[in-house]
Structure formats: structure tokens, C-alpha cells
Amino acid sequence: MKWEVRISYKKGVQDSEGESTLSGLRALGFRGVERVGAAKVYLIEGEVSREDVEEMCRRLLANPVSQDYTITEVK
């Protein structure tokens, strides 16, 4: 099976990478950009169930204090 895990910042948590990317884009002249958010994606393949992937998120992939995760099966 193949799973896509997306890790993003919880609402209210500072997304430093998104903010610095926004600054960088504006410095390059992209004046129309209003907001940039950054997220991480992991594609996980193998004999693993959704419950396994949830456990991976809790134990390694996501920071439970500051990050949310979504898990999608890739067909």
C-alpha cells in the first residue's frame, strides 16, 4: 500500500518557513504574494495499515504540540 502523509502547522502556530519564503519572494519582486504556508509530505510504501501510519505520525513524523497531519491512501 502507499500512503501520503501531510504535516502542516496547527492554526496559531508560527510557520517560520512559510514566512521566510514569503519574505524571499517579495524581495525577488513578487509583490502580489500575500501568504505562504509550508508543509511536509511523506510518501510511505509497504505493508502498512492506516493505523500503522497514524502511529508513525504520532511517534516520529509530526510534532503533536505544533503540527497536524492528514493521511491519504494513494491508489
Place this chain on the structure above:
Amino acid sequence: MKWEVRISYKKGVQDSEGESTLSGLRALGFRGVERVGAAKVYLIEGEVSREDVEEMCRRLLANPVSQDYTITEVK
């Protein structure tokens, strides 16, 4: 407009983060995992066209030597 940019490694380029995540998951006991790939996502909002976002990828977001990017409009 809102755009999603996904940055991943080109085929044949070492995905160090994916590989170290695979090692970490196996060390935690997830023996069924066979492969992990890592990618980065940026959500870009503002008065920007697809051509603008392509230019952002070329000039800042992606490394043209080692990374590919895909751009999707988020409705």
C-alpha cells in the same frame, strides 16, 4: 488565487530525508515499511498567476539540478 506547489526530488537523486525517515521508522519497529519519499509543499496565496508561480519555483523554491515541481490551483 491559491496555488499548491509540490517540490520533490528528481528520479535518481538521493532523497536523504526520505531515507533517514525510513531508517527511523524501521528502528521504531515498523518493519513493513519499504520506501519513504519526502517532498515539500508550499501554499501560495495572492494576486499571482501560474506563470508567476513557475518563476517562483525556478528562482527560489526548487533546486533545478535536483528537484522537480508541480503546480496545482487550489479552488
